[in-house]
Amino acid sequence: MTSSAQAEARRPRRPSGGPESLLDKAVLEFNARGYDATSMEDLSRAAGITKSSFYHHFAGKEALLRAALERALDGLFSALDDPPGVEPAVGPSERLRRIVTRQVRVLMDDLPYVTLLLRVRGNTPTERWALQRRKAYDAEIAALVRAAVDAGEIRAGVDPALAARLLSGLVNSVSEWYRPGRRGTASLPEDVARAIFAGVLPAADPA
Amino acid sequence: MTSSAQAEARRPRRPSGGPESLLDKAVLEFNARGYDATSMEDLSRAAGITKSSFYHHFAGKEALLRAALERALDGLFSALDDPPGVEPAVGPSERLRRIVTRQVRVLMDDLPYVTLLLRVRGNTPTERWALQRRKAYDAEIAALVRAAVDAGEIRAGVDPALAARLLSGLVNSVSEWYRPGRRGTASLPEDVARAIFAGVLPAADPA
DNA sequence: GTCGCCTGACCGATCGTTCGGTCGGAGAGC
DNA sequence: GCTCTCCGACCGAACGATCGGTCAGGCGAC
Numbered sequence: 001m002t003s004s005a006q007a008e009a010r011r012p013r014r015p016s017g018g019p020e021s022l023l024d025k026a027v028l029e030f031n032a033r034g035y036d037a038t039s040m041e042d043l044s045r046a047a048g049i050t051k052s053s054f055y056h057h058f059a060g061k062e063a064l065l066r067a068a069l070e071r072a073l074d075g076l077f078s079a080l081d082d083p084p085g086v087e088p089a090v091g092p093s094e095r096l097r098r099i100v101t102r103q104v105r106v107l108m109d110d111l112p113y114v115t116l117l118l119r120v121r122g123n124t125p126t127e128r129w130a131l132q133r134r135k136a137y138d139a140e141i142a143a144l145v146r147a148a149v150d151a152g153e154i155r156a157g158v159d160p161a162l163a164a165r166l167l168s169g170l171v172n173s174v175s176e177w178y179r180p181g182r183r184g185t186a187s188l189p190e191d192v193a194r195a196i197f198a199g200v201l202p203a204a205d206p207a
Numbered sequence: 208m209t210s211s212a213q214a215e216a217r218r219p220r221r222p223s224g225g226p227e228s229l230l231d232k233a234v235l236e237f238n239a240r241g242y243d244a245t246s247m248e249d250l251s252r253a254a255g256i257t258k259s260s261f262y263h264h265f266a267g268k269e270a271l272l273r274a275a276l277e278r279a280l281d282g283l284f285s286a287l288d289d290p291p292g293v294e295p296a297v298g299p300s301e302r303l304r305r306i307v308t309r310q311v312r313v314l315m316d317d318l319p320y321v322t323l324l325l326r327v328r329g330n331t332p333t334e335r336w337a338l339q340r341r342k343a344y345d346a347e348i349a350a351l352v353r354a355a356v357d358a359g360e361i362r363a364g365v366d367p368a369l370a371a372r373l374l375s376g377l378v379n380s381v382s383e384w385y386r387p388g389r390r391g392t393a394s395l396p397e398d399v400a401r402a403i404f405a406g407v408l409p410a411a412d413p414a
Numbered sequence: 415g416t417c418g419c420c421t422g423a424c425c426g427a428t429c430g431t432t433c434g435g436t437c438g439g440a441g442a443g444c
Numbered sequence: 445g446c447t448c449t450c451c452g453a454c455c456g457a458a459c460g461a462t463c464g465g466t467c468a469g470g471c472g473a474c
Contacts, residue, residue: 034328036243040430052432053454061430096408119326121241148408155409159391162398166407169380170373177372184366191369199406200373201303201355202362247464259466260420268464 019057022047027068027112035065035116036123062126065116069130072117075110076137079103092147093154093197099141100171100196101189107174108188115175138168167196229254229264234275234319242272242323243330269333272323276337279324282317283344286310299354300361300404306348307378307403308396314381315395322382345375374403 025046029038040061044051058064079102082088089095107114117134120127142164149160171192178185232253236245247268251258265271286309289295296302314321324341327334349371356367378399385392 032328033330034241034243036241037328037330039428041428049453050455051430052456055431056453093408093410121239121244123240123244145408152411155405155411158408159398162395163402163407165384166377166380166399166402169383170377170407173373173376173380176376188369191366192373195370195373196407197410198362199409200370200377200403201300201352201365202406203300203404204359204362246462248462256419257421258464259422262465263419 022054022057023064023067024112026064027116030065030068031112031115031119034119062124065124066126068113069117069120069126072110072113073130073133073137075106075114076103076117076134079106080137080140091153092144092151096141096144096148096167097193097197099144100167100193103171104174104189104192107171108178108180108185111175111178111180118172118175138164141168170196170200229261230271230274231319233271234323237272237275238319238322238326241326269331272331273333273336275320276324276327276333279317279320280337280340280344282313282321283310283324283341286313287344287347298360299351299358303348303351303355303374304400304404306351307374307400310378311381311396311399314378315385315387315392318382318385318387325379325382345371348375377403377407 022043026043029042029046032038033042040051040054043061043064044054047054058067079099082098089098117130120130120134122128122131142161145154145164145167146160148154149158149163154163174188174192178188229250233250236249236253239245240249247258247261250268250271251261254261265274286306289305296305324337327337327341329335329338349368352361352371352374353367355361356365356370361370381395381399385395
């Protein structure tokens with residue numbers, strides 16, 4: 001670094017803020033109105049530039065969607081593995097508990113991106129590609145649930161396929177109401193995990 | 208009935224099948240592609256008539272949505288009350304259990320309509336109206352959850368507001384994967400209720 | 415004839431996208 | 445220090461396509 005200008009040079013000359021900032025704003029618009037109902041003019045207005053300027057940073061509307069879904073999927077799959085340095089879980093049930101808490105955290109951190117992913121319908125090749133990757137993720141969860149049932153860690157009579165669907169539904173539903181900055185959400189990942197294993201409305205212990 | 212033709216006369220001269228059949232087909236298209244991404248031409252093609260013929264039965268696209276959402280909301284609210292002749296539940300917890308099972312049944316019976324409702328974003332006055340009615344429904348559920356916690360029927364430490372959201376999320380997630388005609392879904396309403404009160408993955412009893 | 419149902423042709427508006435051109439800061443040459 | 449050139453960011457105008465919706469009329473049953 002011969003001068004500080006080298007590091008500072010990343011600052012854009014105009015107020016757009018670069019592709020990352022544009023993507024952030026676009027995803028918010030997509031979530032507010034829905035992808036199809038959001039026009040390129042909506043996006044450029046939210047970004048403070050003209051429609052044609054937007055095409056200088058992104059190839060088109062679908063490229064924007066692709067970039068957003070990619071980020072969401074990467075986040076999701078990162079929840080499958082323990083962070084480096086952590087000793088592996090003892091059984092499938094404990095592994096599931098860790099995944100659930102991590103997935104909720106991903107959902108909270110990348111809320112707009114994951115929300116967008118969860119609403120994809122499959123209208124375009126990009127959307128179908130995302131749907132397929134999401135299906136692969138769900139299959140991993142389902143396999144773990146099956147392993148936990150087979151290991152005898154789960155009460156007899158629970159259908160693994162149904163349990164896996166309800167588990168995903170419960171976890172993902174957080175995206176429909178969680179908003180960052182809410183008080184009392186620091187324990188949300190653990191709260192959701194507790195709801196999975198003990199019930200959303202567990203009966204009171206007989207006093 | 209002076210002749211058998213009288214009963215048969217309901218059969219249309221042309222293949223449309225009347226407003227109800229049109230609404231059924233339209234809702235299926237809405238769910239497959241999303242409301243905004245579905246054009247009136249898609250709808251008329253699915254119904255086997257031309258676009259302009261469609262306007263003979265419905266005032267427009269939004270009227271179609273309104274009729275569908277109305278049906279979904281009526282179904283939802285019908286789950287709040289016991290059917291006539293049934294003695295009332297003893298406590299809020301038992302009342303919640305009955306509502307959950309009935310709501311799942313409504314979801315299974317009117318799957319496309321409820322699915323459409325659960326995806327509404329609020330872009331038009333009709334959508335905002337539906338969102339408002341749905342919010343009122345959720346408030347009823349939340350009040351019941353609070354009552355169950357206050358009555359001491361739920362394990363101490365459970366946050367009523369969070370529990371109500373997770374409950375709705377778990378129940379409504381059924382719409383994302385349930386398809387009529389699946390085997391082993393006769394017990395689904397009770398299975399979901401069990402997951403709410405005992406957990407999606409309840410720990411095995413120590414043998 | 416009349417009425418219910420249906421049709422093809424057409425409307426203005428808006429869609430995602432493209433294109434030619436403007437603007438201003440950065441770097442090179444002197 | 446002062447030009448000259450370059451280039452990335454930006455813009456206005458317009459493209460063909462498609463959108464939701466309209467309209468005047470045809471056709472068959474009663």
